[in-house]
Amino acid sequence: MTITRRAYLAGLAAVAAGTLAFTTPAFADTFKMGLLVPGSVSEEGWNRIGYNALKGVEKELGAQVSYVELQQNPASFEKAFRDYASQGFNVILGHGFEFQDAALDVAADYPDTVFLISSSYIHEGNVIGLNTDTSQPFYLMGYVAARMGKKAGLVGGMEIPPIQQAFEGFKNGARSVDPDFPISEAYIGNFTDTTAAKEASLSMISQGADFLVPNASGATVGGYQAIAESGGDVKTFSIFSDFTEVAPNNILGLYVADYAQGVVRVVKSIQDGEVPSWNIEFGLKDADVIKFSFRDDVENGVPADIREEVEDVKAKIAAGEIKTRNR
Known part of the structure; x- marks a missing residue:
């Protein structure tokens, strides 16, 4: 399952124009967010970025958070998504493009859970890509x-x-x-x-x-x-x-x-009852997210x-x- 090129381009235009449409999910009183990472959060680099984003949501939004470290195994991806969704987690972040297919397989069974996928341009129902344009x-x-x-x-x-x-x-x-x-x-x-x-x-x-x-x-x-x-x-x-x-x-x-800043921004909108209707893309225009400097x-x-x-x-x-x- 993939987003069509026409829908993708229309989504980028909507993001650029600041005309995102929103829907309102039904959330419980305790806002919960889960994280799936393809490796260890103890390592500097990609997995640590996902963990920092999760901790940012915990600190700034007062969310209850949890994470699971996984190997490159699609079956384990789907199980982890289902485990979190069945426990009433409001948002689950699959930190990497490789989580996209598993999220699409699970999402229809849990319409009140928002599935965010890092490094993805997807937007199908409650599965939303958060792409940092590296x-x-x-x-x-x-x-x-x-x-x-x-x-x-x-x-x-x-x-x-x-x-x-x-x-x-x-x-x-x-x-x-x-x-x-x-x-x-x-x-x-x-x-x-x-x-x-x-x-x-x-x-x-x-x-x-x-x-x-x-x-x-x-x-x-x-x-x-x-x-x-x-x-x-x-x-x-x-x-x-x-x-x-x-x-x-x-x-x-x-x-x-500083992916945490971008994720916190998106998750706050979801917590407030506003789910973006298109994939989100961070770029050099987002100086709080992408930082490039010389030594x-x-x-x-x-x-x-x-x-x-x-x-x-x-x-x-x-x-x-x-x-x-x-x-």
Whole structure:
């Protein structure tokens, strides 16, 4: 089950115009939110972002919260959704595109529960996508890579739309500077194998990549370990969380997704009886959610002239003047 292209485009137009329609669910007195994560929340990166969002809802909205850590198993996804929904949870966040199908299978049986899916463009009934357009900050990284490097490498977890879109943004950013800028791309096939991420990164570095970005959830740290072993020769950006302790001499800047702010905003509207009728997309225009910055404490950091160029590009992306994805 997927949203049609026409409905998706109409949804984006409604979001841009600020004309979301709303419906009112029937909620119990105690507002409850559950979270499903594909791994451990103790790891810096994607899973921790989901956990921080849950804790933000607990702190700011006074909700009763719970979470479950899962492996990549669709059957366990469906069971977890059903467990929370049957216990009267008002909102359940499946933190990743891979939870979308399971939510669609369960949602019809629990019409009073809102199922939120991270990194998704879905909107069917009470299943709503919350997409952070990572192609936008990755476009900025690609721009810097092409201005400062000779060849880039991208190491992903699984070849799923959110990671593909991020890498698409990187490639478009780099090729806006140099259409022939060489970029290698590889996927390790999971989000947990730190060694595989490290080995794929080392392979790209051995083939001449002097700018590399890993994007593999819990396995991401393996990529930064490989980058750190290069000394200061390979540059990168820290994504989703702060990995500067892993590769202090290599990270030029940080893309930090304060996803909690966006999730709290959406969940509050649901708590108030207003369920968005379209998928939600956060971008560089949402400065409280997507934060992109340069480091001043790293040797051979991004020069002032390139920083100025990037700030100009960033403003144009936020204004909708530059498209970071091929859609």
